[in-house]
Amino acid sequence: MHDILILGAGYAGLSAARRLAAELRGEPVRVRLVNASERFVERVRLHQVAAGQDVRLPSLPRLLRGTGIDLVVGRVAALDPERRRVRLEAAGDSAAGGRELAYDTLVYALGSTADPEGVPGLAEHAHSLAHLAGARALRQRLAGLGPGGEVAVVGGGASGIEAAAEIAESRPGTRVRLVSAKEPGAWLSPRGRAHVRRTLARLGVEVRAGAVAAAIRPDGVELAGGGFVPADAVAWAGGLRVAPLAARSGLAVDAAGRVRTDDTLRSVSHPDVYAIGDAAVMYGVDGAELRMACATGLPAGMGVVDRILAHRRGEPARPFRYGYIVQCVSLGRRDGLIQLVRSDDSPRPAVVTGRPAAAIKEAVCASAALIAQHPGRTLTRLYGGA
Structure with a gap:
């Protein structure tokens, strides 16, 4: 029995597990999926959750019913790639604390x-x-x-823009301030930036561009170089980081702790380990590193399956290369921005608003x-990388 263990049930991990189980059905393979909760969480909708909207959180046991995938609810505490073992600790109501899982292939x-x-x-x-x-x-x-309550949203990226717009639209009596080191949406085209500015102004969001958060206090945000943004609540939409687990385990990682992979999404230091999504260094069609996003995690989750199958069957594995098409930013429930981009993620002039x-x-x-939740071969060909 060949044990395939997948750590994480986000867009990347869940799609990989579902496709692997379908492709290897009937073969002497066991697919196990480890996640810290029994729910599939769409991070791209968390600003809606924060604004008080009813967002569905699908049950993983129900999604995996009939697939043959074993779901293990627990938090990964340690990884030993030499012994091919993963040790878990309890998460929530799970009883996985101290349990060890063996693997032949790890995702x-x-x-x-x-x-x-x-x-x-x-x-x-602050609330992340x-x-x-x-x-x-x-x-x-x-x-x-x-x-008359006051809310400060820190971060001028897509998450911060979406949160500020969503809160302002759903709570018209609340004063919302967006604190950003750069102009919100600075990476967008001129037309895209202009639409973001107009929409935030229409919703009553006060933008504090060029402001860097130096400290968070119970009553607001202290700014570097002086200045203060008062707030009854602070929403944090700043930078992301990966867990130190991979680096601590001896896998080859970059300076940010992401697993270094070759062009088939395989660890450069441990060939029985594949890494995908935000926790991995992956490359686009131009050879540049892909950014952390659902837009890259989902194609990698589907694309890694073809590479695992090729290696398992002793066949050449095609390089994984993904090219972007659009960036999507919601601006409340009745407005948004679709920024057309080149394959390297740089903005084109055209937008939809x-x-x-x-x-x-x-x-x-x-x-x-x-x-x-339901990756198929047709969708894999469309989104699974070259």
């Missing part, structure tokens, strides 16, 4: 989380939008604010969840 898809280091008070006084617990805590905090963009964004989010 490392543990994703990323908020980086609380370097900003005093962040862990104590990088995970479900933080989004739920922010929702609860916002629900307790009366008219307004209600059509909101509809496209919703369709993209819904289809990403559907593909992760």
